[in-house]
Amino acid sequence: MITILEEYCVGCALCVPFCPEEAISCYGRVDVSESCTECLTCLEYCPVGALKEPEQLE
């Protein structure tokens, strides 16, 4: 599942429309559901670099 960097996410919701699985919701901050397939589309559209691939966390 995509990881959200809480310190960067502002809750602008601009990633929400780009998820082909409708796995992203946004209520103040972004939340990713289990239907996420890690297609990584949302990463490209995040204006503040708050979404990361899981392995990038290390």
Add this chain to the structure above:
Amino acid sequence: MLVIGSGIGGMCAAAYLSHKGYQVLVTEALPRIGGHCSTIEYQGVKCTTGVLGPGLGGPLEELFQEVGAEYNVRPCGTPHYLINGKIIKLPQKGALRTLLSAAAHKSDDVKPVLKAFAKEMSSAESAPTMSLRKWIIQFTSDKGILDLFQTMTAATAIVDIDNISARGFFLFLKKLRGWREWGVCPEGSIALPNALAKVIEKNNGEIWTGSPAMCIHSEENIARGATLYKDGREVKVQATVVISNCGPKRTVDLAGKDNLGGDYVASLEKLTPARAISIHIKSDVPLMDHDHLLIVGARRIIALFQLTTVCPELAPPGTHYLVAAADPVGSLEPSEARREIDLSTEDLRDLLPGFESHAQILMTGCYHGNWPAMFSIAGQAMSQKTPIENLYAVGDGFISDAGMTAMVGAAGSGIEAAKDITMHTEPRM
């Protein structure tokens, strides 16, 4: 000429320079252009990323005419206010008297405010630098009147009456003549950067999307270019002039704190950003009779825009697209943001009778932090020139004219920087 960021300020600068014969490259980190002046399609609705619509006339439309870009904007109707449950249509003359009379709890307080207002509007001198709230309180403490001014500043300049100076407010009103004439793009706000992109490409300029800047280079305090990230590798681009349209903080990160100098960096850190919430709504019936309504005295919502009333093309046939704007005063940190959204949604239930049974919230966007509604509220004039020669910064954080704000101000900052560049740099083909 290298432009980093494709917001309306960057695109105006790029289009102007390419029109004057300069070789231009615009680089954009995101896959889409326009920044806050853009459109994202969601469930068939062309949702705005911030800008609802541009003004008619004024510096933006003039630039479009000059460079030969299409300005496809359909005018909105006259503004209506919702005050104490009553819809007030703004008359051509005596608008403020009408609004004050509808808003005031104590009718005796209308006259002194009107008189003071007229004096400031006709005065050639600048209004005082005190906050607008302090200015109003000299004449009245009527809550209805304070709420009215709060809606006026929030809807036009995304700022509350505590954070805008009386000087900034009156400068703004004199310049824009209020909120009277604006319009909506039938293809969404992205039509504007798209039209400028066409001009840039026609003049042999290039626009790279999905290509973030990594670093701005300068030698002996003169900008030389930047390193960009394109197609999975770093690309070094040389440029005579670099224009940054990626916000104050990112500009400092790219150009380097030491290169810009402590004083300049401190002045950028002092800017007050504008925070806002936009709620995007899809409905199967029209939810209001007017295309836009300014709301006085609600919990959070200060304006409602039913954009499909002006441009039905923005949503699938038989559906309607509304944007509700809330300009909260406080923080949008996670727990506060949810409270602000809840209060805004409560407002929507009260304000729009069909909301509960016909409306669906498409998305709710909070604009703050590194993605604010504006990097600087009106009245904090910043130059586009930076301490690094030939490095310019444009966008809503760098509006040099204190009477300008929002999208027109951002566009104006780009146009002003571009004009300055043509004064001292020759086009190189």
